[in-house]
Amino acid sequence: MSKMHVTTTVNGDEAEFLADPRETLLDCLRDHLGLTGSKEGCGTGDCGACSVTLDGELVCSCLVLGVEAAGKRVETIEGMANGNELHPLQRKFIEHAALQCGFCTPGFLVAAKALLERNPDPTETEVRYWLAGNLCRCTGYDKIVRAVLDAAADMRKEAA
Structure with a gap:
């Protein structure tokens, strides 16, 4: 299966990656963008360790496909602090x-x-x-x- 080009906004910055259509948003964040703060605890959406917001809605990134982030805003734990100042x-x-x-x-x-x-x-x-x-x-x-x-x-x- 061919990879798809995804352009999205992650923590306020434009981001691009190539994703297998079956790849989760969690895997794309971790493996393609190096954002390893979100964790995979269960892979079934039961534990919340992979929580991110997608266009302002709280989602389990293990249940969202990476290609679904195209054109949307993703906020992860890495975007929470303001520079060196903690939230x-x-x-x-x-x-x-x-x-x-x-x-x-x-x-x-x-x-x-x-x-x-x-x-x-x-x-x-x-x-x-x-x-x-x-x-x-x-x-x-x-x-x-x-x-x-x-x-x-x-x-x-x-x-x-």
């Missing part, structure tokens, strides 16, 4: 010890950012519901939820 969510994950092995952390951060872009003042229940598609075996969820709520409060203060 408030990243800072709060560190402050709240909301990570251990780090394998699931990129997916949680991308999902939490997508939530806060839609709802800058979520309740704890809303955070837990939104992050239900992300699994962690190391740290549990309370520290993650606290980090998201704390980051949301800081981000609202900065926006005011």
